Amino acid sequence: MTLRIGILGAARIAPYALIKHARALPGVEVVAVAEEYQDAAALAKYAKKHRIPSTHRSFDELLARSDIDAVYVPLPISMHVEWTLRAIAAGKHVLCEKPMAANADEAARIAQAAAGTGLIVAEAMHFRYHPLVERVRDILASGELGALERIDASFSAYLPFDDFRFDYRTGGGGTIDMGCYPVGFVRAVTGDEPVVESARAKLHGTLIDRQMEATLRLPRSGATVDLFVGMRCSRLLSVSMKLVGTRGRMDILNFIKPEVYHRLVVRSDGARRVERVPGGSTYGAQLAAFAEAVRTGVPPTTTADDAVANMRVIDALYLAAGLPVRGDAAVLARLAAGHPHRTA
DSSP states (O other): OOEEEEEESOOSSHIIIIIHHHHHSTTEEEEEEEOSSSOHHHHHHHHHHTTOOEEESOHHHHHTOTTOOEEEEOSOGGGHHHHHHHHHHTTOEEEEESSSSSSHHHHHHHHHHHTTSOOOEEEEOGGGGSHHHHHHHHHHHHTTTOSEEEEEEEEEOBOOTTSGGGOGGGTOOHHHHTTHHHHHHHHHHHOOOOEEEEEEEEEETTTEEEEEEEEEEOTTTOOEEEEEEESBSSOOOEEEEEEEESSEEEEEEOSSSTTTOOEEEEEETTEEEEEOOOOOOHHHHHHHHHHHHHHHOOOOSSBHHHHHHHHHHHHHHHHHTTOOOTTOHHHHHHHHTTOOOOOO
């Protein structure tokens, strides 16, 4: 049986996150793309370049097709909840780009809508499908580092201010867009749900966190997590994780796309070793896992319920920093009315 996928939005991420991997994966085909915001010529060019046989000028039109089994949702974060819910209502499996929703309440609506339908609704948190996650989890569980005391997690870049991630209306903000990765990694390797103790944001305007520094605690181990996220900051590029225990420490370089390059350094009891964890493309593995979940009915790693848990941490970070969660209806109403949000 072939899994036939339609894409909602002619997005820049779709070719390398989905389309090229679908070509390499037997039994998976991208059969259509819908686009409502770019013009018809741009849509036709996109479809031709990426060899997508069918185009639609309406998302609903694509969802109405009986010959499409699943949809990929690479739309702005603010649109994820609406179109994932519509896809579920249309009986489609869904692979939704991360984060699945603008806040935990929206993610919970998706999880509730998916429950009992038999549909696979997954968040595209692609790093979770690389063996590096399991290897780090195993090292922690082995006791080689002793009792976990501290994690330093950092993900930063330097994005232009005209990027859509700096617009609250589209679900913008560094913590929601980039911070979901380190938060998700910490949750995945520790099996614990971080509690936010404090957070401090540097802003672009009054709503967008261009940088976030926070302290969290893992309830089961008592370990602290020092989090740094920046999408416009002095750390031009940082994708690192340091896990410190009573007997040693583990340093990870590039926990997000480890197949490109990564380094895992373990220091314990006076010894030091460097590991490389074999594994292919995180996006390819994610698509393969999604297709297998659709085939078997067994949920993949990145379920809607897991997305809810991740978004609870993201929401708590914003609130601790004195900012509204993303997708706050009152804030969006003020912006729509032309009244800028003002901090207290």
